[in-house]
Amino acid sequence: MRRFALTALAAAALTLSLSACGGSEEKAEAAAPPAAELTVKDPWVKAVDSGMTAAFGTLVNNTAADVTVVSAASPASPMELHEMAMQDGAMVMRPKEGGFVIKAGGTHELSPGGDHLMLMQPSAPIKPGDELRFTLTLGDGGTVSFSAVAKPFAGAGESYAPSTMPSMAS
Structure with missing residues (x-):
């Protein structure tokens, strides 16, 4: 049971860190000014x-x-x-x-x-x-x-x- 809990906790941490990275990339792209017409x-x-x-x-x-x-x-x-x-x-x-x-x-x-x-x-x-x-x-x-x-x-x-x-x- 303990091994299952640690595996689940590691998977959750990995998911959170990956979504945080993706979120910051999206924010960086959104913050970049568009090319002027x-x-x-x-x-x-x-x-x-x-x-x-x-x-x-x-x-x-x-x-x-x-x-x-x-x-x-x-x-x-x-x-x-x-x-x-x-x-x-x-x-x-x-x-x-x-x-x-x-x-x-x-x-x-x-x-x-x-x-x-x-x-x-x-x-x-x-x-x-x-x-x-x-x-x-x-x-x-x-x-x-x-x-x-x-x-x-x-x-x-x-x-x-x-x-x-x-x-x-x-």
Whole structure:
């Protein structure tokens, strides 16, 4: 009888220790954050003293389905999604109809002279080193927040002023 009791006790202890291990693995898996639907790699903003500017980086889709960015917001300025495109033989900046589509498992580049997040009327100068907060709204209603640091950038001398405004240079 004593031998049966010890065997039963050992089996119960083994069962408890195995279930405790399984429980901790389940907790560890549940505690791990899920992969973000969309991330922004190497974000930055073109520093300006006044006027319009833009934010850039690489949108990375970590899912098996296409993701669409339909709008952007920042406390620093009202915003629009913009593209550079040929129109009547000239390269112009314009709002991006339908947003930015990032293919499943793919990336979408936001760069000077290309697609970008337009800061329409910054409320204050954006100096090199300033950190700005952004929130992207996705087609499914989800949001993605990120920060970007302002950098001085002359680039190719592109202007983020509306193409309908006359040039002030003479």
